[in-house]
Amino acid sequence: MNNLDQVLHVQGLSTFVDDVPLPEDTLHAAVFVAPAAHGRITHLNVSKARAFAGIRDIFTWQHIPGKNQIGHILHDEPLLAENIFEYVGQPIAVIIGETPAIARRALKLIELEYQALPSIFDARQAYAQGKIIGQERVFSCGDLAAGWSQCQYIVSNSVESGAQEHLYLETQSAVAIPLEGNRIKIFSSTQSPAAVQKTAADVLGVAFNQIEVDVLRIGGGFGGKEDQANVWAAMAALAAAKLKKAVKLILPRSKDLAFTGKRHPYSSDFKIGLTANLKILAYQVTYYQNAGAFADLSTAILERTMFHCTNSYFIPNVHAKGIACRTNLPPNTAFRGFGGPQAMFVLECAIYEAARKLNISPLEIQKQNLIAEGETFPYGMAAKNNRAQTCWDLAWHDYQVDEKIRKVNQFNHSSPRQKKGLALMPVCFGISFTNTLLNQASALVHVYNDGSVSISSGAVEMGQGVNEKLRKVAASIFSISEARIRIESTNTTRIANMSPTAASTGADLNGNATRIACEEILKRLKAAMPKFLGTEPNDKYEIKNEILYHNTGKTRFTWEELVLHAYRQRISLSAHAFYATPGIYFDKTSEKGNPFAYHVNGTAVIEVTLDCLRGIFEIDTVAVVHDAGKRLAPLIDLGQVEGGIVQGLGWMTLEEIQHAADGKLLTNTLSTYKVPDIFSIPKNLQVKFLNSEENQDGILGAKAVGEPPFMYGIGVYFALRNAMQAFKPDLRMPYAAPLTHEKILKGLYSG
Numbered sequence: 001m002n003n004l005d006q007v008l009h010v011q012g013l014s015t016f017v018d019d020v021p022l023p024e025d026t027l028h029a030a031v032f033v034a035p036a037a038h039g040r041i042t043h044l045n046v047s048k049a050r051a052f053a054g055i056r057d058i059f060t061w062q063h064i065p066g067k068n069q070i071g072h073i074l075h076d077e078p079l080l081a082e083n084i085f086e087y088v089g090q091p092i093a094v095i096i097g098e099t100p101a102i103a104r105r106a107l108k109l110i111e112l113e114y115q116a117l118p119s120i121f122d123a124r125q126a127y128a129q130g131k132i133i134g135q136e137r138v139f140s141c142g143d144l145a146a147g148w149s150q151c152q153y154i155v156s157n158s159v160e161s162g163a164q165e166h167l168y169l170e171t172q173s174a175v176a177i178p179l180e181g182n183r184i185k186i187f188s189s190t191q192s193p194a195a196v197q198k199t200a201a202d203v204l205g206v207a208f209n210q211i212e213v214d215v216l217r218i219g220g221g222f223g224g225k226e227d228q229a230n231v232w233a234a235m236a237a238l239a240a241a242k243l244k245k246a247v248k249l250i251l252p253r254s255k256d257l258a259f260t261g262k263r264h265p266y267s268s269d270f271k272i273g274l275t276a277n278l279k280i281l282a283y284q285v286t287y288y289q290n291a292g293a294f295a296d297l298s299t300a301i302l303e304r305t306m307f308h309c310t311n312s313y314f315i316p317n318v319h320a321k322g323i324a325c326r327t328n329l330p331p332n333t334a335f336r337g338f339g340g341p342q343a344m345f346v347l348e349c350a351i352y353e354a355a356r357k358l359n360i361s362p363l364e365i366q367k368q369n370l371i372a373e374g375e376t377f378p379y380g381m382a383a384k385n386n387r388a389q390t391c392w393d394l395a396w397h398d399y400q401v402d403e404k405i406r407k408v409n410q411f412n413h414s415s416p417r418q419k420k421g422l423a424l425m426p427v428c429f430g431i432s433f434t435n436t437l438l439n440q441a442s443a444l445v446h447v448y449n450d451g452s453v454s455i456s457s458g459a460v461e462m463g464q465g466v467n468e469k470l471r472k473v474a475a476s477i478f479s480i481s482e483a484r485i486r487i488e489s490t491n492t493t494r495i496a497n498m499s500p501t502a503a504s505t506g507a508d509l510n511g512n513a514t515r516i517a518c519e520e521i522l523k524r525l526k527a528a529m530p531k532f533l534g535t536e537p538n539d540k541y542e543i544k545n546e547i548l549y550h551n552t553g554k555t556r557f558t559w560e561e562l563v564l565h566a567y568r569q570r571i572s573l574s575a576h577a578f579y580a581t582p583g584i585y586f587d588k589t590s591e592k593g594n595p596f597a598y599h600v601n602g603t604a605v606i607e608v609t610l611d612c613l614r615g616i617f618e619i620d621t622v623a624v625v626h627d628a629g630k631r632l633a634p635l636i637d638l639g640q641v642e643g644g645i646v647q648g649l650g651w652m653t654l655e656e657i658q659h660a661a662d663g664k665l666l667t668n669t670l671s672t673y674k675v676p677d678i679f680s681i682p683k684n685l686q687v688k689f690l691n692s693e694e695n696q697d698g699i700l701g702a703k704a705v706g707e708p709p710f711m712y713g714i715g716v717y718f719a720l721r722n723a724m725q726a727f728k729p730d731l732r733m734p735y736a737a738p739l740t741h742e743k744i745l746k747g748l749y750s751g
């Protein structure tokens with residue numbers, strides 16, 4: 001894949017938090033958590049556990065010197081529960097032992113008594129009881145009533161989409177090491193070193209500059225470490241500060257599955273209206289988001305749901321309402337797409353339901369309504385260089401959709417028990433943090449006087465290849481070999497106030513900061529060339545492939561020699577630079593603005609074959625046309641698209657989180673929670689990148705690629721429903737994902 005890390009990865013030599021060399025006498029933490037979904041603590045006795053051989057200490061909220069508060073958007077979440085706990089798995093105490101095994105064994109000696117309180121796990125029930133987080137949001141445009149009055153067809157229904165486990169390979173991990181002067185250095189598996197720094201500083205009641213956070217790379221994040229790495233890092237820091245010893249906290253897989261938040265399940269109602277020639281004129285939708293017990297990022301995620309309520313389509317009259325509902329589940333959190341997939345799924349269900357009622361193909365409705373240049377989204381931004389129609393048309397043509405439809409019909413006609421289904425899934429995803437202030441980044445570039453280069457930025461490498469992209473940026477600005485460039489760990493002492501690596505903006509934001517820093521150094525180097533070469537200052541100077549050029553002529557001098565000359569001339573070879581995405585704003589009062597630097601478009605063509613006797617299926621084809629602009633690292637982008645698709649189809653078809661009636665996670669192993677494996681990958685997975693011109697709003701002409709491909713997986717749901725419908729024309733089945741084998745079988749043979 002040409003990822004910078006690949007050589008180390010395949011040899012098993014890359015290091016993660018678990019590999020950080022530990023000081024002597026490092027201690028190990030285990031976390032004591034709430035055993036029930038909602039309760040009032042009446043009695044907590046840790047004395048037996050504390051007396052256990054090898055236990056050094058136990059900390060509860062009473063030991064926190066600073067604030068027992070880790071909520072950033074809303075301040076509603078304690079690090080350690082005080083009198084009330086609100087979900088199974090909510091941390092109550094941190095126990096510190098000489099080994100991880102000792103700490104875990106002593107957990108069982110903690111005595112907890114509580115008075116059970118009523119619990120809610122369902123978003124609509126929570127809403128009915130007024131348990132909401134933040135404000136209800138409404139995005140609207142046009143005139144809904146007028147819209148309905150002009151519609152020939154109006155249909156409505158409800159839609160459920162499920163939770164999803166991130167399943168990053170590296171579980172939540174932190175090592176906190178006390179340094180002189182009461183400073184703490186934290187190695188954390190986080191997408192947001194600055195959030196870990198802030199959380200630990202707040203909990204300890206110290207200034208941010210007392211806390212250093214370092215991240216070399218993480219073993220996957222997918223959004224699960226945008227906010228939820230803070231908890232474990234803050235606990236390790238608390239214990240390290242108290243005991244003046246290094247403390248390591250690594251969640252075992254089963255605990256990580258049970259304690260941490262997931263993708264938000266949504267329960268939604270829609271009503272959609274179409275004209276006689278299938279133009280969608282009106283769309284009304286209400287999203288009930290199951291936020292879990294604390295806000296975490298839920299309100300931001302809900303906001304992105306609102307932004308994506310019309311996906312790739314233009315709808316003139318829209319009323320979308322979103323409510324974050326507080327339930328007694330672990331706080332749900334960011335997950336690739338960040339609420340976007342949930343919105344898109346509802347609209348595709350609405351289109352599918354309308355098509356079913358009209359007895360036509362959903363494709364007819366989809367292609368009639370793709371957004372065109374200049375048309376606006378409900379939040380007021382106009383489609384600019386939007387490639388919704390281009391991608392759709394290319395996918396239709398290049399993947400021979402007419403021919404595919406004919407073949408599917410032919411197959412279904414002659415095959416009684418196997419049925420094929422086909423669907424197209426257009427995606428339009430806005431790039432930028434919807435919270436405008438987060439769209440900023442900085443970079444620190446050093447050129448050493450041997451000509452090698454070191455780059456620090458706020459980007460966290462999580463397998464998505466951002467480091468390789470940063471290396472390409474620097475190599476292209478300086479016109480030197482990538483081999484000279486090293487990407488350093490992401491560290492709060494080198495880069496301050498960094499935004500999380502999220503919203504697919506890692507390369508755009510940090511790449512641009514890196515570009516600006518490199519350009520600054522290059523400017524100084526070029527200014528030093530006349531003296532170095534003994535030529536006229538007003539001549540033309542350039543560096544190409546490490547060779548110095550004078551007035552377009554090649555000289556015999558190199559990058560290395562110029563750098564050494566500049567050093568001897570006492571010219572600075574370091575630069576720090578800052579980048580803030582220009583031109584974006586959003587007004588939350590009117591819910592209008594220009595929140596995104598640009599949109600990413602694409603269309604997927606999906607074919608499945610369903611075995612209607614067994615309810616099992618194969619995905620024959622996922623063929624995509626995707627716009628990634630002028631790609632910086634083509635193979636990395638291909639990997640992102642392929643990985644996103646597989647993760648998306650897992651959400652839609654396999655991954656089903658289940659809780660017992662008391663709120664305990666039932667799917668707490670990988671035998672009961674099924675994720676896509678090598679056999680789940682479509683037999684034919686094809687990706688064509690649009691040959692589009694340079695994207696002025698990305699980095700060096702490229703477009704962000706991390707999240708958008710996830711949503712192609714949504715098409716698999718509809719391809720499957722089409723196959724089911726071919727078997728059972730009067731299929732009546734609720735719109736609910738995941739569409740597991742079990743649900744398919746029930747749908748085919750019930751009613």
Ligand code: MTE
Pocket residue numbers: 220221222223335336337462463464466501502503504505506507640643704705706707
């Ligand atoms: N790819 C890998 N291999 N591992 C990850 O954790 N996270 C995804 C995406 N691709 C992820 C990934 C998510 S949720 C986001 S927001 C982006 O990568 C973040 O990185 P970027 O902004 O550099 O694209």
Ligand code: LUZ
Pocket residue numbers: 226297300304334337338432433434435438502503504
């Ligand atoms: N995080 C965030 C995100 O804070 N704001 C966003 O808009 C966003 N979008 C996608 C993923 N993470």
Ligand code: MOS
Pocket residue numbers: 191221222223224226334335336337338501502503504707
């Ligand atoms: Mo990605 S959900 O923005 O970490």
